[in-house]
Structure formats: structure tokens, C-alpha cells
Amino acid sequence: MVLGSIGSGLTSCNFPYLPYARCSRLGNPKNAALPHNCDRFSSRIVPSLRRSSSGGGLSSKPCFQFYRTRFLLQRTSFSGRESSDGSSEDDELAAMDQIGGDGEEDWTTSVLLFLLWGALMFYVTQLAPDQTPSTDIYFLQKLLNLKGDDGFQMNQVLVALWYIMGLYPFVYSMLLLPSARSSRSKVPVWPFLMVSFFAGAYGLIPYFVLWKPPPPPVMKEELQRWPLNFLESKITAAVVAASGIGLIAYAGLASGEDWTEFFQYFRQSKFIHATCLDFSLLSAFSAFWVFNDMTVRKWYEKGSWLLPLALIPFAGPAIYLLLRPEIPVASSQASSSLKAEKD
Incomplete structure (x- = not known):
């Protein structure tokens, strides 16, 4: 059990930081502060990032929070359904997977x-x-x-x-x-x-x-x-x-x-x-x-x-x-x- 907790805990932290401020580049004509297609999971993860950010920065949070965020992004992938503005979620995935890709990584x-x-x-x-x-x-x-x-x-x-x-x-x-x-x-x-x-x-x-x-x-x-x-x-x-x-x-x-x-x-x-x-x-x-x-x-x-x-x-x-x-x-x-x- 000790090895199990150590192994799972270490590996679950191996995710890059996800700067909330950069989500706006996906575009959302109704609300520029909220990225398109991010509102579906904003009530679970994004608010905690928004509260901890000032000027686009992130405060220190448990690594599992970022891990959960990344998987929430993954869980919207490859569905092929059309979104409200006519663009497919496959195209949104291509942009979403780049979120945080150029940011600082936690090694x-x-x-x-x-x-x-x-x-x-x-x-x-x-x-x-x-x-x-x-x-x-x-x-x-x-x-x-x-x-x-x-x-x-x-x-x-x-x-x-x-x-x-x-x-x-x-x-x-x-x-x-x-x-x-x-x-x-x-x-x-x-x-x-x-x-x-x-x-x-x-x-x-x-x-x-x-x-x-x-x-x-x-x-x-x-x-x-x-x-x-x-x-x-x-x-x-x-x-x-x-x-x-x-x-x-x-x-x-x-x-x-x-x-x-x-x-x-x-x-x-x-x-x-x-x-x-x-x-x-x-x-x-x-x-x-x-x-x-x-x-x-x-x-x-x-x-x-x-x-x-x-x-x-x-x-x-x-x-x-x-x-x-x-x-x-x-x-x-x-x-x-x-x-x-x-x-």
C-alpha cells in the first residue's frame, strides 16, 4: 500500500501547469474572460484557478488539481460533435492541447x-x-x-x-x-x-x-x-x-x-x-x-x-x-x- 501511494502520487503530478489566462486565445465572443468550451467544467476546476491568479499567475496548488484539469480537457476530445458556433470539438481539441504547452513545466x-x-x-x-x-x-x-x-x-x-x-x-x-x-x-x-x-x-x-x-x-x-x-x-x-x-x-x-x-x-x-x-x-x-x-x-x-x-x-x-x-x-x-x- 505504501508503494502504491508513492507510485500513484508521484506520477499524477507529472503534468505541466495550465495558465488560466491563456485560455482566452481560443476565443469566446460572448465572454472574453472565459475561453470557448471551457465553461462546461469551469464550475469544478477553473474557478479555483481564477481565484488564485492575479495578473495571470497561479499560486501553489496541489499537483492533482492540474492533473484533473488536464484530464477534463482530454475527456472532451474526439467526440466529433458540433459546438454552438459551428466549429467541431476536434478542432477545439487541437487548440486545447496546446494550452500551457509553452508555459513553465513542473519537473x-x-x-x-x-x-x-x-x-x-x-x-x-x-x-x-x-x-x-x-x-x-x-x-x-x-x-x-x-x-x-x-x-x-x-x-x-x-x-x-x-x-x-x-x-x-x-x-x-x-x-x-x-x-x-x-x-x-x-x-x-x-x-x-x-x-x-x-x-x-x-x-x-x-x-x-x-x-x-x-x-x-x-x-x-x-x-x-x-x-x-x-x-x-x-x-x-x-x-x-x-x-x-x-x-x-x-x-x-x-x-x-x-x-x-x-x-x-x-x-x-x-x-x-x-x-x-x-x-x-x-x-x-x-x-x-x-x-x-x-x-x-x-x-x-x-x-x-x-x-x-x-x-x-x-x-x-x-x-x-x-x-x-x-x-x-x-x-x-x-x-x-x-x-x-x-x-
Whole structure:
């Protein structure tokens, strides 16, 4: 629970400031002080920004306020409906995503996440228990099926953990693609996801440091091509969820001797110690990315009951992936507008 609160809290702060004064550039002929299409959520977020601003500045507020504001902007995207002055919301999105893009960014979260990653790497490489290096190599060879049947029975809990760690990168791939891509940086997410199949959370946290939302619009053609057609498939989600929950049940049915032996391995083996820490980190951060994906898909009102469930290691995010709706698809006009503004 402590890791969960730290992981979600740090990541939720990784948003740029949103200067309220700059919203006026979108234009609103009826009220120049209030940006067009911002009045629908002004009663929830914008008034608190207006009260704290004098001359366009912002006072120090909890980072979650800006996080909530950014997602409220995202939740109006890609609807394709016509607004009151005849312009589509796709065009308004192209302008909205630029709000605060040139302003000062808060790097506090990125720095904290980087320090966390550095501390973890130092602990794993220098401070973690390392009393059985030869046994670690033997276990790794057995788990990779590089050793034949020599009569040794592998610990049931360790086997389940090993295969769950092989499934977790699929869960993160489905959570981060496409809803956690960065539109405000040129850092792609897929290299970090590939590294996570070998390094787990130790390979993903650097992307969390560099992540700059909101995500770019998703085109219909993208969903029909690899890898999104695979990652968005309910069949993929069902296979991953069933496999993971089966492995959790397999570990849960292990005998008390197996669990005692596993805890002894945890205290002595660097390989098993680092793997358990990796599992805890992936479980801690997953709740935030479930919330991010849920919000991008405009499913927060209906699916918020799944957020507490997402705190359950592996099973919670896997069940969410099975139940989540399709991601909204942007029109070609909106995508062209965003590309033109970037160019």
C-alpha cells in the first residue's frame, strides 16, 4: 500500500501547469474572460484557478488539481460533435492541447521519480542480499528451461512469480499503448515496453520520468494495425487475465513449506529479492495507469468502481483490461490539425 501511494502520487503530478489566462486565445465572443468550451467544467476546476491568479499567475496548488484539469480537457476530445458556433470539438481539441504547452513545466515529479529509480538501482546492485549467487544462476537456468530434469523440484511460489512477471509487461503494454503516449515529447514508449520484458519496472520508470501527456489522437487505421489490434483485443486481455489469475491461484495453493522456503530465498537470494521488488513496483504503479487509461477512454464515471480493484496486484489491472471500452477514435481533420500545429 505504501508503494502504491508513492507510485500513484508521484506520477499524477507529472503534468505541466495550465495558465488560466491563456485560455482566452481560443476565443469566446460572448465572454472574453472565459475561453470557448471551457465553461462546461469551469464550475469544478477553473474557478479555483481564477481565484488564485492575479495578473495571470497561479499560486501553489496541489499537483492533482492540474492533473484533473488536464484530464477534463482530454475527456472532451474526439467526440466529433458540433459546438454552438459551428466549429467541431476536434478542432477545439487541437487548440486545447496546446494550452500551457509553452508555459513553465513542473519537473519536481520527474526528478523524484528519477531519484527513486536511482535509489532502486543502487539498492538492487549494491545492498540487496547476495548470499547464494551460484543458486541464483541455477534457478535462472531451471526457470528458462536451460537445464534438464535433474530431480530437483522448483519452489511452487517462485515458479508462479516468474511466469507472472512474464505477463506483467503485456498488461503494461495494453495500459500504455496508446493512452500513455506522449504528445509533448519525442520519446516513444515502445522501447521501454520492450526493455520491460527483461527488466520489468526497472526499465519502465525512466519512461515515467519522461512522460508528457496528453496522448496524441488515435486514428481508426492505427487500431487496425499491429500492435494496437493485438493490444486492444478482448481475446488478448482474456488470455492474459486467465493466465495470471491461474498462476496466482497456483501460488496460493502452495503448501506452507513452499512459502517458508520462498521467504528464505527472499532473504538470501539477490535474484529472488530483486524480482519480488520488481513485482511490488509494477503492482504499485499499475493503479495510476489504469486511472489514466480509464480517463482517456472517457469511462471514469462508469468505471471508477474498478479503481479500488486495480490495487489488487496483477488481477485488478487484468480485469480492468477485460472490461474497458474501446478507445475513442479521432477524425482525420483533428489529426491533421494537430500535425499542422506541431509542424
